[in-house]
Amino acid sequence: MRAGVCVILAMGALATMPWAAADCNPPMRPPANQRKFASQAVDSIIASYQPKFKDAQLGQIFANALPNTLDTTVFEHTTSGELAPDTFIITGDITAMWLRDSANQVAPYMRFVSQDSGLFSLISGLVRRQARQVLVDPYANAHQLEGSPPSPHTDDSTSTPAFAGTRVGAMGPTIFERKFEIDTLANFLHLSASFFAAAGKDQPTFGAPVNAAGQTWADAAELVIDTLRTQQASSEEEGGNPPYLFQRTTSQPTDSLQFGRGAPAARTGMIKTGFRPSDDAHTLPFNIPGNAYVVVALREAAAVLSALGRADTAASALALADEVNAGILAFGVVNHPGANGTVLAYEVDGYGNSYFMDDANLPSLLGIPVYGWTNTTDPLYMRTRALLLSKANPYYFSGSVGQGTGGPHDGLDRIWPMSMVARASTALSDQEVLSVLEQLKGSTACTGLMHESINKNSAGSYTRPWFAWANSFFGGLILDLAETRPHLIFA
Template identity: 45%
Template sequence: MKGVSMIDSPARRALLGLGLAGGLSGLGMARALAADRPPGSDARFASSRPPPAQRRFSSPAVDAAIADLQRRIGDPELAWMFGNCLPNTLDTTVTEGTVDGKPDTFVITGDIDAMWLRDSSAQVWPYLPFAREDDALRRLIRGVIHRHARCLLIDPYANAFLEDPQARTQLKWAIGDLTEMRPGVSERKWELDSLCWPIRLAHGYWRATGDTAPFDAQWAEAMRAVLRTMREQQRKTGPGPYRFQRKAEAATETLVLDGYGHPGRPVGLIHSMFRPSDDACVFPFLVPANLFAVVSLRQLAAMADAVLHDAALASEAKALADEVAAALRRHARLRTPAGEVWAYEVDGFGNQFFMDDANAPSLLSLPYLGVCAVDDALYRRTRARAWSPDNPYFFRGRVAEGTGGPHEGLRMIWPMSLTMKALTAPATAAGDAEIRQCLRWLQASHAGTGFMHEAFDQDDAAHFTRPWFAWANGLFGELILNLARHRPALLQSS
């Protein structure tokens, strides 16, 4: 409701108790708040969630936070979108089970019946603040971590997996790929960030809950496979074992040079043949992915030391992080009239390429992923260049302005880029203005559905791709939670 104070109220105290900003436990109170929440006064904004009996998973803590925050968002449309988007992964994409006596959770992306390591990690990330209060939610996330370990041990070069580890891919575009397609693999595009996201989730879960149960011998073995694969893809002694070719009309769907991709000089950076968009790289060292890898390796080192008590694994992870960080400083910066910025891709031979793609890791997303602070000077220059016509995949139209990428083509803005711009806005009056503008664009882009999409035409929001894209929905929900914690006035006055 517009103008409601966030200073103190029973509902706000319940929100604090759910872990959004620390404080006393309030799960019981939050359940009561959810139970007696009055219906919205505007019939246009009736919930678009599945009926409770049809939801794949229900979290009292998440549902209570939704009910509480919807009361405090000044714009009823924005409140409606939040209520639809935050729980979308839980409502529609998760399947729980047990494997070898441990929880197992399979998470599809939405309208593609496969589990991407990247997407599934990002999809459950917004629920971490609630996991300490919700035993069932904690079990669900433990199941994702266990499933990630099993997937990485099937094939650390694959980006997407099947629910049945003995099945063969049914993705029409992946059948017939010229690569080593193992049972359980849905798609086998080597993307460096696919190894980073599961570490980010594991580290975030550990820090949020203190629970070390998922980090068993199998998880440790998977982490050793991660390190081995990253070392192989530094390609210091040869191209390594990974090859990939696909019969496709789009050049972004396959790799040159007999499937090994464009060459890179062995300077210490890690090759990534595909971007987080699943599009082939132009130059093989994807800078945002390598920066993300540095963060993830240091998180792995911390967990190897404190949780696994494996000094050798911790030392190896730290050494690789230090090597990649040094190589990034030497080879991944681009000189511009405005000063140095991060390049998007480089090859170690001196060739550099600047753009930004909406999928994270992107240059825009670096503070979100823990690479740097939002006020870091190098990042601020990079961010400004990425959000400008100097980025060939920056688009401005009647609906919004934002970034996209080759995956859906020119003119197609990704709502994820708008959400990420708001998440990385500086803590200033100008940053507040950026967030308000991004919220307006996000409201203008959902085309009456109440959900985020993959991409929309810069001039026509009704022309969009992927009506069911759970990562984009969850990221939008995360933005609203973040604003509730740190900038509640922006929600009251939206």
């Protein structure tokens, strides 16, 4: 996903911005009759929490951000018909549905599905839509609604093996983009397992057909497992006709893979990926936070598959998770001259090479505890985290607006507020959380919403004014703090 930079303030102006001004961070929800989807449970929690905030601006940003996905990005939700419920959620300013983004966009609402039948239907429809998309093509990261105009990426050279060593183009009419990213499949499994746990077992989401062929969620989950196993293969094992190739004619080198494959990979037990969660090409093919997320998601999916009576598939998921986890520990834990002990690499190739950095998009090294692969007091994670929040990470930036991680996607000196949320979510001290909340408030440039990235010295220079995932992640952080550290935000 790429978008231009908005500049609404002169460079450095935010350093003297009067944040207490009445017109800073105003209400930004659309009028009620223009909202795409209404949730009584979400509106009620906003009404309950907002008056309690010590900082009224922080409370207003929460009130804007938490419902932003519901208010603005539910592109279609149908409750009748053979394949209903069916939900299509766009990213915001891009009219396409990323499996990763849409799963994260609804994540903070999962706690409300048992008390809100509308949300239940919405997320049930999203799980079913994602299952259908996986069955269309497990290598695609983003899809468009049936009947949409052709994707701007129809000219991408991406293919799959065919008869007698030949290949066929793989871009289909409902595929928006076909960048293979292992976190895409992990997000599908995690979304599904989270909904299964929140909604209860006795509901039709996982047993009813999700497409005209009569396939179900379990068929999609099995295809995910098979695809991940396929991508365990080394480059040498794949030979000259690999299962996935991707190239794009572009001025951005990170939008394409060298020779359609990217860097060579040895067999490690982990899953190689073409692209990172940022949609940028890998430098080395095994993304460690992505593989850690795969481990968690496979284990969660195994519990769902077991409950559905698919014991063999559940066992396959668990076995694969163990192989991937062993690969992370064997190849992804490395020495670094800036650390007193081992740390997690961001990417490795299985040949002994590693790359230490972080990218703000989740799953990230900083955000690994968010998904449960480890916890915030794990010494390995703590050493890694300390190094990430330092100049040892080439994409860690510090300026007058704040400190945080960016990535190659938007370039130098650009902090992603998403990385600030991940930092607050993994902070051990109240002081660090409060510091990050203040920076997040300043990152909005008085718009009342989160953005994709900001200049480290001027929040008014930002990308993507309508980026629902970042808003949901911030809203979820506040919901978590309300439960675990209410004294930090409430009077």
